[in-house]
Amino acid sequence: MIELKDLSYVRLGASNLEEAGSFATKCLGLQVGEQSGKALYLRSDDRAHTLCYFEGDPTDQTVGFEVEDESKLNAAAATLDQLGHPVHAGTPTECALRKVKAFIGFKDPTGNQIELAVRPERSGKRYFASRDAGITGFSHVGLSTTNPARDEQFWTQVCNARVSDRIGDIALMRVNAIHHTIALAPGRSPGIHHVNHQVESNDDVLRSYYHLSGQRVPIVFGPGRHPTSGARFLYFKGPDGMVFEYSVGVDEIEDEATHRPRQFGFEPSSLCMWGSRSAGVLPPNS
Ligand SMILES: [Fe+2]
The missing domain is CATH 3.10.180.10 (2,3-Dihydroxybiphenyl 1,2-Dioxygenase, domain 1)
Structure with missing residues (x-):
C-alpha cells in the first residue's frame, strides 16, 4: 500500500x-x-x-x-x-x-x-502575499478521470486514499482527516481539473468574488456551498484555462473507522446547495 x-x-x-x-x-x-x-x-x-x-x-x-x-x-x-x-x-x-x-x-x-x-523543502520565512486573499494553504486537486471506477480502485487500493463521499460515480477521497485531497472529475483526457487553496473565512470567498470579477477573471462556479464537504467555494479560471478554487469550512472526517461514504445524485444540487450553477466546470452541468 x-x-x-x-x-x-x-x-x-x-x-x-x-x-x-x-x-x-x-x-x-x-x-x-x-x-x-x-x-x-x-x-x-x-x-x-x-x-x-x-x-x-x-x-x-x-x-x-x-x-x-x-x-x-x-x-x-x-x-x-x-x-x-x-x-x-x-x-x-x-x-x-x-x-x-x-x-x-x-x-x-x-x-x-x-x-x-x-522531504519537500520548507521555508523559515512565513507566507506573506502581496494580495491578501486570506489563503491558509494548498489543500486539494481535482484530477481528470476517463474511468471513475477504475481510478477510484487505483487510489484506494494501490494507495491509501479513502472515499469520503461520491457524486454519482465520482469519488471525493481523503488521505488524512480532511474530507478530500483528491477529487476525481470525468474528462476525456488526463490533466488537473482544478487546484484548491483554503481561505480563512466566508468573507474571503466573497471578497475574492468581487475582487476577481473586477479584474475580469472569469468566475466559473460560485460563490456556493458544497453539500458533500460543507465548504463554501469560488471557482475561477487562470492562465491557460486552469481552474482554481478557494474554499473554507471543509469538513474533517472525525471517525475514520466508522465513516461511510454518502451517495449524492449526479445533479447540480449535489455540487452546490445554494443554487449556484457551474459554467461547465463540474460534471453535472457540463
Ligand atoms: Fe474542489
Whole structure:
C-alpha cells in the first residue's frame, strides 16, 4: 500500500510565464518564493513552494504527493512497477527543481502525471502575499478521470486514499482527516481539473468574488456551498484555462473507522446547495 501523507505541489506548464506570474500574485494571492530562469516558485503556506509554473506546454501538468521517507518511496516504486506503471526516479537535477530530497514519477490509470516526493523543502520565512486573499494553504486537486471506477480502485487500493463521499460515480477521497485531497472529475483526457487553496473565512470567498470579477477573471462556479464537504467555494479560471478554487469550512472526517461514504445524485444540487450553477466546470452541468 502506497501511503500518501499529503499533497505537496503542482507543476504547471505556462505558455506565458510572465502572465502566469502576474495572475498568481495579483489575482490568486500567492507569494513568489523564487524565480529562477524559466520557473516561478509560488508559496501558499510555510513550504518553500506549493505551485511551480514553468515555461512550457500547458498540458504538462503534474501533482506531487509527499510520502514518509526514502524506504517508503522505494517500496512505492516496486509496487507501481509490479502493477505495470513505468516509474521514473528523479535525477539530482530534477529533485533540485522540485526542492525535494527524492521523488519518483509515474502515470495513474487515466494518464495523469503523478509524483511521490520525500522531504519537500520548507521555508523559515512565513507566507506573506502581496494580495491578501486570506489563503491558509494548498489543500486539494481535482484530477481528470476517463474511468471513475477504475481510478477510484487505483487510489484506494494501490494507495491509501479513502472515499469520503461520491457524486454519482465520482469519488471525493481523503488521505488524512480532511474530507478530500483528491477529487476525481470525468474528462476525456488526463490533466488537473482544478487546484484548491483554503481561505480563512466566508468573507474571503466573497471578497475574492468581487475582487476577481473586477479584474475580469472569469468566475466559473460560485460563490456556493458544497453539500458533500460543507465548504463554501469560488471557482475561477487562470492562465491557460486552469481552474482554481478557494474554499473554507471543509469538513474533517472525525471517525475514520466508522465513516461511510454518502451517495449524492449526479445533479447540480449535489455540487452546490445554494443554487449556484457551474459554467461547465463540474460534471453535472457540463
Ligand atoms: Fe474542489
